[in-house]
């Protein structure tokens with residue numbers, strides 16, 4: 001049985017190696033914060049981090065995970081994640097909320113590489129994440145707010 | 155209106171007991187005109203005070219408010235409890251909000267649809283809170299032996315100032331439970347100027363759970379011993395599964411069972427298909443790739459979007475089948491006109507594509523079923539499941555989970571009855587989850603439609619005749635299929651003396667249903683675009699042209715009809731906000747205006763676009779002004795709904811289309827049914843005009859005007875008139 005590392009913990013999983021990571025998370029491990037939206041890497045609802053990089057878990061087979069660290073919404077932490085969480089709450093971003101965990105995982109990866117993103121940076125980093133409810137203006141504003149909260153004022 | 159079962163007392167108590175804990179055996183509110191609060195007859199437990207099904211106060215002081223309606227992203231789980239908390243006079247931060255199960259006998263209508271929750275609950279839920287407050291005050295007054303009128307409340311405490319005494323609601327709960335329930339007619343409500351919760355921007359009550367990924371949605375439900383299911387239906391709607399390689403499927407890894415489910419021909423009932431059940435959903439879905447089914451496709455396999463269009467064009471050459479509205483002398487007005495304009499408009503079928511695919515978990519035992527479903531209409535699901543499975547309605551218990559989007563899709567409960575029947579046949583709890591492909595291919599689509607329009611203007615630029623021949627769908631020539639109707643009173647018909655609005659129909663074997671602002675989302679595009687064409691023909695500013703039309707409407711309007719002054723108000727405000735008519739834009743840039751009345755709400759919107767010479771469209775900014783009455787209950791949620799509606803409408807117009815070919819939907823996922831993405835979204839400026847009318851709903855009315863406003867802006871920028879959608883079909887380049 002392959003072991004994978006999720007949110008800092010090692011799990012033995014029984015799934016076949018070609019099983020997408022998404023279904024290992026949602027099924028075997030009952031980590032249901034990562035969502036299914038399309039299964040073809042077109043919506044971003046299933047975004048998790050693999051060694052810190054945002055990936056679409058619906059098209060990432062278990063065999064491609066290997067010993068790389070998987071981080072899901074249940075385990076994401078750190079200054080960027082905290083700032084985003086606060087900004088998402090303060091900005092009342094959520095409508096149905098189904099896309100939001102994927103949005104947060106993408107936004108978190110963005111802020112870690114680009115602490116003060118421009119609108120164009122946000123467009124590029126976030127356009128793989130669909131929000132069917134159209135919370136996009138608030139997502140953009142919340143990312144800017146989280147970035148501002150992280151940037152020390154002189 | 156949904157149908158409620160009439161429950162006798164015993165059934166009422168039984169249903170209540172299903173909620174568990176016996177805490178909700180209070181009373182129920184009649185949402186009819188009298189609004190009587192019935193007294194509780196069942197004993198309350200542990201000294202708890204439960205003045206009605208919506209409120210629970212424990213002696214410890216903990217206050218629970220039930221959220222009765224399904225939360226689909228419209229913010230109702232926050233908004234409706236705000237109404238109760240305001241009048242109960244408790245602090246928003248001090249309450250716990252719980253999602254109610256589907257129990258119409260206790261909660262009244264629990265439908266998320268038609269933007270109806272605000273108008274139907276605005277008074278009853280405030281009265282529910284006020285009645286609770288009144289009983290707590292009565293209990294305090296009795297304890298202190300002072301007149302109730304001398305007692306005041308704030309933040310969950312009753313105060314008698316003269317004697318300097320105070321008691322918390324928790325301390326009063328047991329005594330209050332013994333007070334007679336007040337006659338609802340005598341319950342008084344706060345003066346709106348004293349509101350402390352209503353009108354304040356409140357963040358969603360489940361935001362924290364959402365952003366931390368806690369299980370809330372139907373897709374997250376786990377019940378003991380459940381298996382995962384997938385269900386393949388015939389790609390031609392209501393086609394029948396004749397046979398399948400079931401033995402081969404059952405031998406695949408993880409598969410527990412596979413069987414054919416018989417179905418009927420009613421498109422929103424149980425349809426035939428093949429169920430595969432497995433240890434994991436991935437195993438079920440993987441097995442499905444090996445599934446071979448022989449289908450009996452049926453007659454509708456001949457249908458196609460292309461054939462519908464060809465038929466519509468043919469029908470346009472014939473006299474309409476029937477008139478919806480014929481007044482004045484249309485032919486005389488055309489003969490006398492200075493200018494006549496003729497145009498044909500069309501729009502495609504659309505899918506809802508809720509981001510959470512349809513799913514439902516069901517557990518069947520001993521002729522009773524327990525269901526967990528993301529649904530907008532649990533009661534209609536109960537009726538459907540009861541009829542289809544042949545069990546009593548009282549034996550269908552439905553947990554309302556959060557829905558990952560609704561948009562009208564989940565008013566139909568096809569996925570619920572599938573899960574219920576599969577669970578019954580399998581004899582184990584089943585979690586049915588559709589693939590995205592299932593979802594796009596088996597939707598209740600916004601119907602396509604075709605309009606042949608003709609208008610006349612006289613020498614003064616006044617609209618003197620309006621003619622619309624609508625070709626739509628009906629299977630008996632009289633009743634429109636869901637969402638495919640029109641009644642002929644849609645603006646501007648009633649403002650024009652000579653009008654002829656008529657309809658011809660063709661049969662349809664494709665399921666249709668309610669997509670956010672049903673009817674209006676298509677008719678606004680047609681009417682408000684053609685009004686723009688007529689304004690240009692009349693050499694009038696499109697805003698001015700609309701204001702003149704509004705002035706021609708009768709000022710006395712029947713109940714529920716558009717009030718012209720309210721439409722005028724939002725048009726003038728959006729013009730002022732957007733600088734309409736005052737800004738000079740270069741070729742390739744343009745602004746368009748449109749307004750629409752739907753679901754009791756008034757929205758006027760201006761869109762600014764830029765179109766490159768090569769035809770690349772950028773939607774730059776949208777100004778939206780709404781009039782939904784005297785009070786914006788939750789400004790944060792309301793703004794979110796308007797922004798979402800505007801974005802939704804733009805997304806539909808840009809690129810969405812379901813094409814029917816050989817009786818089936820051609821599109822299947824977000825690669826060929828593209829949803830709008832962040833980088834395509836404009837800046838959106840939302841404001842409200844407060845009027846004296848009772849507050850109405852926010853989920854829908856902001857959508858319809860954005861589509862024509864966008865198309866009118868494209869005309870202003872390029873001179874190209876958009877008469878069919880989506881925009882991806884058009885070459886917008888200009889020289």
Ligand code: FES
Nearest residue numbers: 037038041044058
């Ligand atoms: S579910 Fe993976 S991108 Fe949509």
Ligand code: FES
Nearest residue numbers: 096097099132133
């Ligand atoms: S909040 Fe509903 S999909 Fe984004």
